[in-house]
Amino acid sequence: xxxxxxxxxxxxxxxxxxxxxxxxxxxxxxxxxxxxxxxxxxxxxxxxxxxxxxxxxxxxxxxxxxxxxxxxxxxxxxxxxxxxxxxxxxxxxxxxxxxxxxxxxxxxxxxxxxxxx
Amino acid sequence: xxxxxxxxxxxxxxxxxxxxxxxxxxxxxxxxxxxxxxxxxxxxxxxxxxxxxxxxxxxxxxxxxxxxxxxxxxxxxxxxxxxxxxxxxxxxxxxxxxxxxxxxxxxxxxxx
Numbered sequence: 001x002x003x004x005x006x007x008x009x010x011x012x013x014x015x016x017x018x019x020x021x022x023x024x025x026x027x028x029x030x031x032x033x034x035x036x037x038x039x040x041x042x043x044x045x046x047x048x049x050x051x052x053x054x055x056x057x058x059x060x061x062x063x064x065x066x067x068x069x070x071x072x073x074x075x076x077x078x079x080x081x082x083x084x085x086x087x088x089x090x091x092x093x094x095x096x097x098x099x100x101x102x103x104x105x106x107x108x109x110x111x112x113x114x115x116x117x
Numbered sequence: 118x119x120x121x122x123x124x125x126x127x128x129x130x131x132x133x134x135x136x137x138x139x140x141x142x143x144x145x146x147x148x149x150x151x152x153x154x155x156x157x158x159x160x161x162x163x164x165x166x167x168x169x170x171x172x173x174x175x176x177x178x179x180x181x182x183x184x185x186x187x188x189x190x191x192x193x194x195x196x197x198x199x200x201x202x203x204x205x206x207x208x209x210x211x212x213x214x215x216x217x218x219x220x221x222x223x224x225x226x227x228x229x
Contacts (some may be wrong), residue, residue, distance in 0.1 A: 006160070034216050043204070044161070044219040093160045095217070106217055108153075108160035 002028050004096045006109035013084055013116055021079045021112045023094030029074035030096035034106070035067075038091040050077040084116040121205045126224040129199075135192040137223050139205030142186040148209055150181060151217070152190045154201040161204065161219075164190065195227045 003026040013019045023033055031052045036044040048069055049057040056069035068080040077096075081088055093111045097104045122140045129135040141150065149168050153161040165172055165179045167188070172179045178191040192199055204222040 004160075036219075043221050044155075044217075046216055046218065049216060091158070095161075105163070107163065111158070111160045113158070 002026075002096075002098050002105070002107045004094065004107045004109040006092075006094055006112050008112060009110060010113040011115070013114070015085055015116055016083055018080055018082045019084055019114060021081075021092055021094075021114075023077045023079070023096065023109050025075045025096040025098070025107070028096075028098045030077075030098060031074060032097045033071060033077040034095045034097075035069065035077075035079050036093045036095070038093060038111075044093060047079075052077075081114065084114070086116045089114055089116045120218075121207060121220050123203070123205055123220060123223045125221065126226070128226050128228055129192075129195045131197060131227055131229050132194055135195040135199065135225055135227070137190040137192075137203050137205075137225065138187065139190070140187045141205070141207045144185050144207050148207045150179065150185075150188050151206045151208065152177070152179065153204045153206065153217075154199075155204065155222070156198075156201045164203075195225075197227050197229065199225065200227045201225060 005024045007022045033050040035047045037047050038044045046059050047062045050069045050071040052071045052074055058064045066082055071077040091111050091113050095106045095108045149166050151166040152164040155161045165174055165177050167179045167181050181188045202222040202224050204219050206217045
């Protein structure tokens with residue numbers, strides 16, 4: 001199956017600093033990627049849709065100036081958490097869409113555990 | 118996307134079949150049923166999907182009722198490594214419908 005890789009898998013940062021998370025589709029091109037956030041014992045919550053070459057579309061309640069998304073190439077989307085605070089500590093997951101025989105399929109990365117101290 | 122409802126949790130004995138139900142009574146004609154699972158602290162893993170016919174792959178079988186309002190994921194011989202949260206999702210097939218709306222899923226615990 002298709003592979004989506006996230007980096008780093010876990011990161012600890014100080015409050016007030018910024019953290020960048022990368023999401024790469026390793027063996028296919030993805031014009032669309034999605035970013036999710038998951039708090040402990042909760043389900044995945046969609047944060048934004050990342051489109052190659054255009055601005056991301058954010059879900060209601062997600063601050064676009066705090067969660068910067070850049071989808072500069074067909075295989076890479078990045079999520080930057082700016083001025084991170086402890087309440088931003090969460091599990092961040094990306095998915096990439098692959099078009100296959102008239103059907104789109106979503107493949108997920110392994111997730112990034114962010115801890116803000 | 119159509120809303121789905123799943124039981125919060127289920128137990129299954131190792132080696133037995135695990136049958137996980139999902140209700141999706143508001144599914145529309147062009148929406149597929151997808152199943153994913155998430156093992157602790159990992160990203161979701163695709164299991165199987167279907168439109169209206171039953172499907173089988175190396176991981177599981179998917180049984181969709183004739184009216185498409187519910188489905189059942191079957192793990193034929195559950196192992197301890199199948200312990201995970203299982204998500205049933207319905208969504209369209211085109212690019213704009215590719216985002217997945219996750220419900221709370223079913224926590225399956227496979228016991229020795």
